[in-house]
Amino acid sequence: MENFNVDDLLGKIMSEMGNQPSETLSTVFEQRLTELNINQTTAAEIMGIQHRGLMGILNGTLKRIDFSTLNKLSAFLQLPQKDVLELFMNTFKEQYSSDVNQEKVDFIQNNFDLATLKKVGLIKDITDFGEIESNLCMLFRLKNILDYRPSEKVPAFSAGKIKKKNSYSQSTWLTKAEELLEELDNPYFYDRNKLIEIFPKIRWYSTDVSLGLKNVVSLLYKCGVSVVFIPSFPNLHVRGATIPIDEKPAVILTDYKGFYATLWFALIHELYHVLFDWEEISQGNYHISVDNSDDAVVVQKEMEADNFARKYLFSKEKSAMIKRHLNNHTEVVKFAKFNDVHPSMIYLFEAYDAGNKPANWIKAQKYNVSVLESLGNLNSTWSDIDSINQYVKRNREIYN
Numbered sequence: 001m002e003n004f005n006v007d008d009l010l011g012k013i014m015s016e017m018g019n020q021p022s023e024t025l026s027t028v029f030e031q032r033l034t035e036l037n038i039n040q041t042t043a044a045e046i047m048g049i050q051h052r053g054l055m056g057i058l059n060g061t062l063k064r065i066d067f068s069t070l071n072k073l074s075a076f077l078q079l080p081q082k083d084v085l086e087l088f089m090n091t092f093k094e095q096y097s098s099d100v101n102q103e104k105v106d107f108i109q110n111n112f113d114l115a116t117l118k119k120v121g122l123i124k125d126i127t128d129f130g131e132i133e134s135n136l137c138m139l140f141r142l143k144n145i146l147d148y149r150p151s152e153k154v155p156a157f158s159a160g161k162i163k164k165k166n167s168y169s170q171s172t173w174l175t176k177a178e179e180l181l182e183e184l185d186n187p188y189f190y191d192r193n194k195l196i197e198i199f200p201k202i203r204w205y206s207t208d209v210s211l212g213l214k215n216v217v218s219l220l221y222k223c224g225v226s227v228v229f230i231p232s233f234p235n236l237h238v239r240g241a242t243i244p245i246d247e248k249p250a251v252i253l254t255d256y257k258g259f260y261a262t263l264w265f266a267l268i269h270e271l272y273h274v275l276f277d278w279e280e281i282s283q284g285n286y287h288i289s290v291d292n293s294d295d296a297v298v299v300q301k302e303m304e305a306d307n308f309a310r311k312y313l314f315s316k317e318k319s320a321m322i323k324r325h326l327n328n329h330t331e332v333v334k335f336a337k338f339n340d341v342h343p344s345m346i347y348l349f350e351a352y353d354a355g356n357k358p359a360n361w362i363k364a365q366k367y368n369v370s371v372l373e374s375l376g377n378l379n380s381t382w383s384d385i386d387s388i389n390q391y392v393k394r395n396r397e398i399y400n
Contacts (some may be wrong), residue, residue, distance in 0.1 A: 010392055025087040026058045026075075034078050049071040057088060095106050105129050111148060113135065114169035122376065152173040153284075155252075169233040174241065176388065177230045177252040181245045183392045184399065190224030190248045195275065198223065200308050202271075203313055204265045204340040213263065213374045214398050221399045225274060226250040226305025227267070228380045228391065241264035242273045244282045249274040260369045261313075261345040261398035268309035277301060314345050319353060322346055326363070344368050 026281040033043060044051045049069050074084040108114070122139065123132050133145045139149055150171040198219050207211035217227045226245065232238070232254040239256040242249055251270040256262050275280060310316065319338060325331040326347070326377040334342040339380060347367045351360035372379055377394050392399075 015285065022105060024090060028077060028079070029058055029088060030071075040386065042237070043076065047076050093186065104133060107146055107148075108132055108136070110320075111168065112172060113233075113235070116169050116235055117172075117293075117382070118230070119234055121381070123386070135385065139388065140179065141389065149175075151178045151243075153178055155244040155281075156244045169236040170238070173230055173236060173238070173251070173254070174243070177194065177228060177241075177250075178245070180228050180230070180388075180391050181226055181243075181250045183227065185224045186221060186224060186248060186250075186399075188222055188224040188244070189247075190278075191276065192278075195220070195225060197272070202268070203264075206261075206313075206342045207337070209260070209342065209369050209374050210376070213267075213379065214376060216267070217378070218398050220242065220251075220271075224248045225271070226346055226399075227253060229253045229255075229375055229380070230381075231381055231388075233382075237363055240270045244268045244284075247282060249278055255371055255375075258368070258371055259344070259348055259364070260296060260342065260371050260374055261348040263371060263374065264313060264342075264345070265309050268312050269305045272303075272305040272308045310349070311338045312342050314339060314349055316349075316353065319346070319349055323350065326350060329367070332367075337368070342369070 026049065029043075035040065036043075036048075038053070041051055044320045045056045047054070047069075049072055053069055054073075057073065070084055070088065071081065073082045077084060102188050108129060112132075114123065114132065117123045117132075118126050123135050125131060136148070137143065137145055142148060151174045155174060168301070201219075202216055202267060205216045208215070229248070230252055236254075238254060239258070239262060240254060243252070244250065250265065253263060253266055253270075255267065261300055318335075322332060322335045325335070329343075332346055336346055343366050344364070347360075347364040351357070351364040354360045378391075378398070380391055382388070
């Protein structure tokens, strides 16, 4: 095969695009099939390439140039590589001319963590900016990705024990949550007294894995507190957040580490902020990042919210009482029932208290229950954009 400089050749082809002859790779390929008296499928088998990939090259829809396939096609057509590449680019020119321009590429790279979006299945290829723009526009319901505006809300975060900064993932997560909360458009006024009234009942709902969380979300909604679930990102160590929407508190939950008990812990943590820090949150004066905060007052408030959630759900004193019975699951279940909590909370809190003792975490995993079951229709995934965009429509019954 003839050697050539790919970058130089591509640059030459791009600069001359529009002055190419009408002949395309597809027409040359069809001529070759006629010469050999074979069909496309047989030709693909001879070249040892997938028929789908072959068609992507022939019709100009392939977003990335697969040079190994082009080499095989070059041998099959008995043409120099540079001629095959030039024919391919000639076929590709319409798609290329409408492809994502550099301004959009820069904008996407400056606002999104593409590696993480690929990891969760929102996009398939971090270099295919056509697909990236299309999927992001679909997610945020935009006609043009340049219309994307990250959320400007200042949230009160419930951060996980592992802390790692990822502002792009945080922004994507928060912006989508804000959009859904605005679409939800809670008609009830925030009633703090009503929230205080129902608060003692919340813990008991954790004992009902299938319906408990959904019933609590419905009760809170009627107090003027909206709660939505937004799937997490692997590098976003956040359990939840509280933001103002239309001058009312809104809580965002996520699936941090896959523990059922953590969902409830995050909910109570955020409701503490609603009860005691709402004035600051509503004015945008409360902020804690997913990394360490330099504000000692904020750090203290986060600790208070954590301590409140722990004491409310299952205090350390209660953990000490059941500790010697942790190998007796029947006893743990009985104690959990007496204290109106799900047994998985007892095991998780013990594992957390004990630190890095594998046996405790193995036990916590063993008695953990399905987060997906508890979420039901509240669940959605980044890989299924429609599942997120249909969130409000799908869950109107819960909120009403």
